[in-house]
Amino acid sequence: MDVVSGLLHGFSVALQPLNLLWCFVGVLLGTIVGVMPGLGPPATIAMLLPLTFMMNPASAIIMLAGIYYGAKYGGSTTSILLNVPGESASVATCFDGYQMARNGRAGAALGIAAIASFIAGTVGVFGLMLIAPPLAKLSLAFSSPEYFALMTLGLAMVVLLGGESMVKALLATLVGLWLAGIGTDLFSQTSRFTFGRMELLSGIDFVVVAIGVFAIGEVLANMHERGGAPAIAVPKGLRNLLPTKQDLKDSRFAFANGSLVGFFIGVLPGAGSTIASFIAYGIEKAVSRRPEKFGQGVVEGVAAPEGANNAETGGALIPMLTLGIPGSSTTAVLLAALVLWGFKPGPLFIPENPALFWGLVASMYIGNAMLLVLNLPLVPLFAQVLRAPTYVLYPLILGISVVGVYSTSGSLFDVWLLAGFGLAGYLMRKLEYPSAPLILGLVLGGAMERALRQSLMMSDGSLSILVSRPVPAVMLSLALLILLVPLFGKFNAWRVKALK
């Protein structure tokens, strides 16, 4: 199926009334989640995952993806009005967005953020549409050794960019691999790490870990740190939210910069929208004719990071859908959702499920347009979400988490595990262990072990198969180089500086 006929097919799926409704629900929920500090897209998607089992998969992925990119739009609101980023990817938006708001230009800042998000989000989907199908075809030539090497490289990238300490990121990955190994070994039917508990024979459900680490961990971390900045009044009326012609002129390069940087960084596993937004901001400042004004409230300082933050979404879906390698916590949860619905993301995903892939792509065009319409006039309304009392909000998140897990398995044992993973998620935040490597280790662990064991079966137990074939040899060498980064002082210092 070529791009044009694929896209037409996609629009025929996405424009069905029910799918339009779910797309709207997704982007609306995403915007609200983005507005609320402390509840990110991975936690929301993980919490809603059990409810999607009753839905048609196309509608479900359209809604969950809507939450993913909708949160990017909403994240800018709190950054600009409160200097509180709804998620880490919105931190760079605070630098100039909050200053613009303090200078009385909150409306222009919110407006330019929405426009940049729309342009870059659309560019990201366009890239996804063009690059994903040929990449999937290329990866059809992959066998077990290539897959093992690819997953190792993906995990190494996540470790490289997961946090300041690569040792901690690696340890989190290993814990994820261990969690993935709990249960019955499919090759030999041996039960592993079940500690005599019957409930663990079928393994630990991904939903339990994801909701525990993200949602409950987040609530506990927020209980730890109470606080917030005083809100700045949101200008009323569409006219006051629209940027001036001069603002749009000043942001021309920032739109392009944010779109391209965000998309290409999104394609790399592990890089993520936080890094994309900071790099786009850095480039914008470096090429600006008025770099000294950055940080004091310049409009391009909002447009570049917001654009990058949104373009990243389209890029990040490419390795997830075509190679089965998620590059971030959110795409890991989306990957797990596809697997739980019975799909196998990878080279055959697009040819085998054209309605799902092209429906998703088309829905992202529609969703981005919906977000622009929603965000410009409704920003004042969304900002009211911040006034929801936290003593009601946090119990609600805990309650939804418990119900979500219980509805999946009907087991109170899983609810106990959920509480345990919630505590683990909180401790990981406090001890600065990144959660993305743990989740990716858990998602990829089973497939990675299977690929390794199948590779060794192909070679009668010789590890040379991993280095005698060119693709795995190159990928594993790259992974090794990445893991040795801490030994290269200058490069590691640059990495840590970039992450900070």
Add this chain to the structure above:
Amino acid sequence: MRSRSPDFWSGLALAALGGTIVYEARGWEYLGQDGPGPGFFPLWYGIVMVALSLLLTITSFRSTSEEAIDWRGAGRAFATWAALVIAVALMKWTGFAVAFAALTFFIACVMYRRRLWVGAVSGVVAAAAFYAVFVLALDVKLP
């Protein structure tokens, strides 16, 4: 008194977990006639986990915690977690609605110092909303 860095303790805990993984994995087949056995992969990541966590422990051995631990904040987080655990335990006997209302009441009145009636109303309304949305509207079974 200066306290040992948190990395020291987390490294030790992870070393213990890695040790357990290696110990368990040694009990399973490593290489069989059909290829690697169930012990192959866990043994290797267990060994790497022990090595890395010991590295973390050793490198943090000399460093002491620079920042004072916010025990008040940690206390709030642990108290909320303990309330969640008690609520989960209660669910077996009282059902979800009562346990959840009690959890909401605790968070509102104890953690956020709201008036008792505010906590009680929040708990009852939240539990009723859950029942209406999940049981009546979505036909989802509550614990």
